Amino acid sequence: MRVRKKTMKKNNIELVNYFLIGISVAMSAISYPFLPDSIPIHWNYNGVVDEYGSKLIVLSVIPIGIFLLYLLLRYVPRIDPRKKNYERFSRTYSWFRVSILMILVVLQGVTILVSFGLTLNMGMIIQIGLGALFIFLGNLMPKIQPTYFVGIRTPWTLANDKVWHRTHQLAGKVWVICGFLMIPLALIPVGFIQFAVLIVLIVVMVLVPTIYSYYIYKKN
Known part of the structure; x- marks a missing residue:
């Protein structure tokens, strides 16, 4: 019973990762038609945009990068010589993966808002x-x-x-x-x-x- 409960909790956390990836894809797809051809990709230490990139590349690369990072973080334990230890902190590691994806999705959202002309x-x-x-x-x-x-x-x-x-x-x-x-x-x-x-x-x-x-x- 305890094993089943643990598995359910792990699967629920995994759903959060899928949701974040979906949000990333949705943000790019929905915002793409309304953004200018070039959007900000870099800011200097004063918070001023100093480099722009193609919206097609930027809005494609970010969701793909988030998805590839998700795969890397999910499957890297399989090649770790101490892979058995991951079971001892599986829930912690799951939340670790969620937090990394979440910060990237938030930064993607902020980038899109700035691209719409919002001053941040x-x-x-x-x-x-x-x-x-x-x-x-x-x-x-x-x-x-x-x-x-x-x-x-x-x-x-x-x-x-x-x-x-x-x-x-x-x-x-x-x-x-x-x-x-x-x-x-x-x-x-x-x-x-x-x-x-x-x-x-x-x-x-x-x-x-x-x-x-x-x-x-x-x-x-």
Whole structure:
């Protein structure tokens, strides 16, 4: 009974992925006839569009890219030498995949809105979106089991399961804190400072768990 319940929950989460892919395709198909031939594809750190691309290519590539990423994330566990560990955090991994697809679909929607002429601060939106994503992923981090494709993969976490778990417990806290900092700091009006703050926080999120994993490994 428990196995059946677990399978149903997993299938429900999978339906969320299908829904997100469908939304991505629908947004491109519905907006295509109404958009100009060239639409924004890149913004500088001041949030100003500095590069345009063909709407046919952009609106085709984004849904295809999201679908290919979905396939990659779904089937990569099959080639992982530690694939059995995915079963130990299957629900967490499912939500991890949903969160990645969701942020991409949101960014696609924002890009389409800007293409219609709506004035939006892209830097602020990206930073707030990333902040929310990192808060969510930070809460998932302690549940991730040792694998070669998901998580904080340093030589020291991969060499020792105890180091892996302790590193991910710390990383989860660091990611949540940095995620919460990103959201209010996204309101900084100066584009360059806003961009610099984002980069600094991401560096902290990478370096702290990496250095800690080495420290714990040496300590043991």
